[in-house]
Amino acid sequence: MADLMKHEATLLDIKNLSIAFGGLKAVDDLSFSINQGEIYGLIGPNGAGKTTVFNCITQFYKPDQGELRFRNKKGDIVSLTSLPTYRVLEQGIVRTFQNVELIRELSILDNVLIGAHIDYEKTTVLDELFNTGRRRREEKKQIEAARRALQFLGIDHYRLFPAGSQPYGIQKKVELARTLMSDPKLIILDEPAAGLDERETVELADEILRIRKEYDTTILLVEHDMQLVMKICDRISAINFGRLLATGTAAEIRADQKVQEAYLGVDA
Amino acid sequence: MDRQLNTFQRIYKNPYLQFLIVGVLFALLPTLRAAGMVKAGTVTVIGTTLIYTIAALGLNILLGYSGLISLGTAGFMGLAAYCSAYFTEQLALPFWQSLILALLIPTVLGVIVGLLSMRFVGIYLGIATLAVGEILSEIFRQWDAFTRGTSGARAKYPKIFGMQLDQTGMYYLIVIITIIVFILVYQLLKGRLGRALNAMRGSEAAAMAMGISVYKYRLIAFGAATLLASLAGVLYVHYIRISYPTIWGLPLSLDFLAIIVIGGLRSIYGTLVGSFVIFAMSELVLKQIPYMENYSLVLKGVLIIIFILFYPYGLAHVVSDLRMRLGRRKTKVHPLAAKEEDIDG
Numbered sequence: 209m210a211d212l213m214k215h216e217a218t219l220l221d222i223k224n225l226s227i228a229f230g231g232l233k234a235v236d237d238l239s240f241s242i243n244q245g246e247i248y249g250l251i252g253p254n255g256a257g258k259t260t261v262f263n264c265i266t267q268f269y270k271p272d273q274g275e276l277r278f279r280n281k282k283g284d285i286v287s288l289t290s291l292p293t294y295r296v297l298e299q300g301i302v303r304t305f306q307n308v309e310l311i312r313e314l315s316i317l318d319n320v321l322i323g324a325h326i327d328y329e330k331t332t333v334l335d336e337l338f339n340t341g342r343r344r345r346e347e348k349k350q351i352e353a354a355r356r357a358l359q360f361l362g363i364d365h366y367r368l369f370p371a372g373s374q375p376y377g378i379q380k381k382v383e384l385a386r387t388l389m390s391d392p393k394l395i396i397l398d399e400p401a402a403g404l405d406e407r408e409t410v411e412l413a414d415e416i417l418r419i420r421k422e423y424d425t426t427i428l429l430v431e432h433d434m435q436l437v438m439k440i441c442d443r444i445s446a447i448n449f450g451r452l453l454a455t456g457t458a459a460e461i462r463a464d465q466k467v468q469e470a471y472l473g474v475d476a
Numbered sequence: 477m478d479r480q481l482n483t484f485q486r487i488y489k490n491p492y493l494q495f496l497i498v499g500v501l502f503a504l505l506p507t508l509r510a511a512g513m514v515k516a517g518t519v520t521v522i523g524t525t526l527i528y529t530i531a532a533l534g535l536n537i538l539l540g541y542s543g544l545i546s547l548g549t550a551g552f553m554g555l556a557a558y559c560s561a562y563f564t565e566q567l568a569l570p571f572w573q574s575l576i577l578a579l580l581i582p583t584v585l586g587v588i589v590g591l592l593s594m595r596f597v598g599i600y601l602g603i604a605t606l607a608v609g610e611i612l613s614e615i616f617r618q619w620d621a622f623t624r625g626t627s628g629a630r631a632k633y634p635k636i637f638g639m640q641l642d643q644t645g646m647y648y649l650i651v652i653i654t655i656i657v658f659i660l661v662y663q664l665l666k667g668r669l670g671r672a673l674n675a676m677r678g679s680e681a682a683a684m685a686m687g688i689s690v691y692k693y694r695l696i697a698f699g700a701a702t703l704l705a706s707l708a709g710v711l712y713v714h715y716i717r718i719s720y721p722t723i724w725g726l727p728l729s730l731d732f733l734a735i736i737v738i739g740g741l742r743s744i745y746g747t748l749v750g751s752f753v754i755f756a757m758s759e760l761v762l763k764q765i766p767y768m769e770n771y772s773l774v775l776k777g778v779l780i781i782i783f784i785l786f787y788p789y790g791l792a793h794v795v796s797d798l799r800m801r802l803g804r805r806k807t808k809v810h811p812l813a814a815k816e817e818d819i820d821g
Binding site for chain 2: 266268292293294295296297298302303305309310311312313314318321322323325326328331333336337338339343347386390
């Protein structure tokens with residue numbers, strides 16, 4: 209079998225991924241790969257194992273079997289399973305959560321700055337303790353980057369409000385702005401449209417397309433909103449019971465019989 | 477910045493200047509005593525309260541920022557106090573050498589507890605640190621050679637820079653160190669590290685997804701908390717000049733917890749105010765009122781319940797809260813929201 213990672217274009221290669229909880233196989237021998245610059249959709253009925261796949265990629269779960277290989281920021285190919293959870297980000301993979309994970313008491317600006325945590329490579333704890341010039345310059349630079357991300361999503365004027373006091377739609381944008389801070393190669397969005405109204409969903413589609421263009425990145429998303437997925441995704445993988453049903457463009461997926469059965473049920 | 481600050485606001489809103497002013501106010505106290513305006517006992521009570529503030533600030537880093545509870549603060553503070561007394565008296569080490577050892581030993585122990593803490597969450601961490609505190613407290617009672625048991629370990633006013641301090645000199649030293657601690661803690665927590673600790677408290681999963689090593693920052697939080705408790709312990713034993721094992725038990729650790737709840741999580745001034753409510757108030761106010769002295773414990777308990785139920789942000793946010801209610805602020809900025817001038821630093 210040809211090694212996919214040999215292709216310059218392949219960013220993430222998932223091969224024979226399996227994970228079971230107790231007796232339940234949440235992901236079962238799943239393989240697909242994502243190319244650089246793609247917007248890739250992962251769809252499936254409730255409980256199909258979509259979020260589990262995300263948690264395996266980001267190392268929140270350690271898969272029982274399978275390979276997860278990623279072309280990192282330096283261009284090296286790394287095996288994600290060998291990394292502790294907190295070191296996945298520095299490879300260039302950043303994620304959002306299904307139920308927005310922000311620090312409610314902190315301002316929106318501070319929440320976004322948390323996304324830049326690993327970019328402060330040069331400042332040490334001592335720099336912080338004595339508030340050195342290096343620390344002040346670095347902080348200023350990051351605040352500017354955070355405000356650019358907030359302006360990009362049109363919420364810069366809210367930056368001093370505590371994140372917890374904002375409506376859900378704004379909180380989702382804050383989480384999105386936070387992902388932009390780490391200069392990611394792959395952004396993983398877990399149900400970005402969940403809880404958004406129709407107008408906000410249209411806005412979101414536009415934002416995702418703009419993020420890919422402006423930040424020169426790749427996006428993998430799990431979504432229930434079929435309209436959104438069909439509209440923006442270059443390629444889609446449909447899964448059910450942790451198994452791959454089909455991979456293809458929106459039109460191909462829509463026409464696929466197995467996908468239709470999974471969503472609509474099948475007559476006995 | 478949406479609203480420009482005028483020159484006057486720029487000056488009084490400068491956090492460093494604020495800390496300095498607070499320091500100068502406390503430093504005025506011995507002069508007032510010399511003028512006969514306050515009693516000598518009051519100066520001692522306030523000096524001790526400042527010492528407790530330092531330890532409580534350490535617990536605030538742990539609990540307020542990182543969301544990790546510790547009921548062993550008093551044990552670590554006591555260990556540093558006994559170390560310093562032992563090194564300066566029994567081993568006759570110079571104050572500086574003794575200070576470094578007395579800070580290092582409890583801090584190393586604190587970091588080890590931090591390592592073990594990776595296995596505990598929430599209330600179980602409270603129980604584990606309670607056990608560490610009680611073990612230390614038992615050691616203080618039993619190990620006579622080190623602590624002099626119930627008769628108490630004695631220490632002297634220190635000699636620093638070739639200068640022998642007296643009681644007033646020691647009070648000034650406490651004020652200076654308190655203000656330095658305020659400034660350093662403020663600087664340490666206003667940026668990246670403070671945000672990382674906050675992220676860890678908010679959600680460890682999200683923190684890890686943002687590249688924050690929960691392991692590393694838990695150790696930093698425990699290290700900082702025990703270092704400050706140790707500093708407080710050393711200052712205590714050289715100010716009061718005696719350390720009894722009964723002081724360093726659970727009631728004191730609970731007092732530190734009460735300070736933070738009443739004063740305010742994640743607030744330096746809140747910790748200071750809370751410290752005065754818990755320590756100075758019963759000494760200076762309640763003892764003046766007949767029969768009330770015995771009820772100080774009851775009062776503390778009632779205060780904690782009232783604050784948790786009705787004012788969970790603590791006294792630290794009274795001012796901004798009042799301002800908001802009186803409508804002096806046009807935009808309703810939450811009391812805990814960051815001020816941009818703070819971040820720009």
